[in-house]
Amino acid sequence: MSIDDGFIATVGQTPLIRLRRLSEATGCEVLGKAEFLNPGGSVKDRAARAIVLAAERSGALVPGGTVVEGTAGNTGIGLAHVCNARGYRCVIVMPDNQSPEKYRLLSTLGAEVHTVAAVPYSNPNQYQKVAQRLAAHLSNAIWANQFDNTVNRQAHIDTTGPEIWAQTGGRIDAFTCAAGTGGTFAGVSHFLKSKRKAVRCVLADPPGSSLYEYVRSGTLKATGSGSITEGIGIGRVTANLEGAPIDAAVHIEDSETVGHLYRLLYEEGLFLGSTSGINVAAAARVAEELGPGHTVVTVLCDGGAKYQSRLFNREWLAQKGLAQCAPPPKRGEPIDVRLVMPA
Ligand code: PMP
DSSP: OOOOOHHHHHSSOOOEEEOHHHHHHHTSEEEEEEGGGSTTSBTHHHHHHHHHHHHHHHTSSOTTOEEEEEOSSHHHHHHHHHHHHHTOEEEEEEETTSOHHHHHHHHHTTOEEEEEOOOOTTSTTSHHHHHHHHHHHSTTEEEOOTTTOTHHHHHIIIIIHHHHHHHTTTOOOEEEEEOSSSHHHHHHHHHHHHHOTTSEEEEEEOTTOSHHHHHHHSOOOOOSSOOSOOSOOOSSOOTTTTTOOOOEEEEOOHHHHHHHHHHIIIIIOOOBOHHHHHHHHHHHHHHHHHOTTOEEEEEEOBBSGGGTTTTTOHHHHHHTTOGGGSOOOSOOSOOOGGGGSOO
């Protein structure tokens, strides 16, 4: 018998998928942790579950309570599911520059969504700070605080890291992924290093984020500006990222991210969001650097459906100057259906 007790028990234990094309091209085992198969659809289900359960244990969250969070989307989606499953109200503050699908999905899930202007972190009306003040203002409410609440990282030390270690039988040479809060990267890296120090942990960083330069030179300074990726890239060292074992960082341009995403779709059968694209691009770089015979693990953070109006919309891609990075589907010449229809 194998039965999971509700949403909470269904988070995690995701498959580790061998990416066939990249593995063949590099002579390495390039493996993707299938976080898009979590019940709420992303890697953030793990942090959402851990944060709510920890708040229940500490007594901060009691029946009838409210969970407030500032999020670019997936943490809110995970929290909305967890709140439905545990009987809490969910209030989400989001910047106004995210995929339209995410706002709609959050409302469908029953969360109360508040959109605020996308402004820099230093601005008091930045979405995370609005969420913090809102939680303080409401009675019987907690602020999930995914960026600096280290329960987030701990969720990956307790679950994602051990799963990857067990699924590879400890045969893993490198791990790579990008950071939004840094919870996934830091938690998995901490765990893998505790098992074997030689596992190479490489941070993937998109344009506009300051972590590539931070790892390279110790200075928080953005490389490039603006990215089509959503939910990753930061300008500060969060509490979750603080002290993470980072061996190196790679800067990945959006053109490379989009190219990998479309190849994952048409050549691997995997329909994924932008952060999976950058993570796989980084895994390809690390595999090439290590040479054949190594095992490189990365994270397939969420599915592509939330991004159909952007990443998987060729007009939108063209506006971003990225259309040439997206190969067309391999379906041959269009068929004339009228040929098989009576006149
Ligand atoms: N990928 C996606 C699709 C996300 O939504 C997020 C979180 N915003 C991340 C990656 C980054 O994960 P983490 O917060 O653990 O760094």
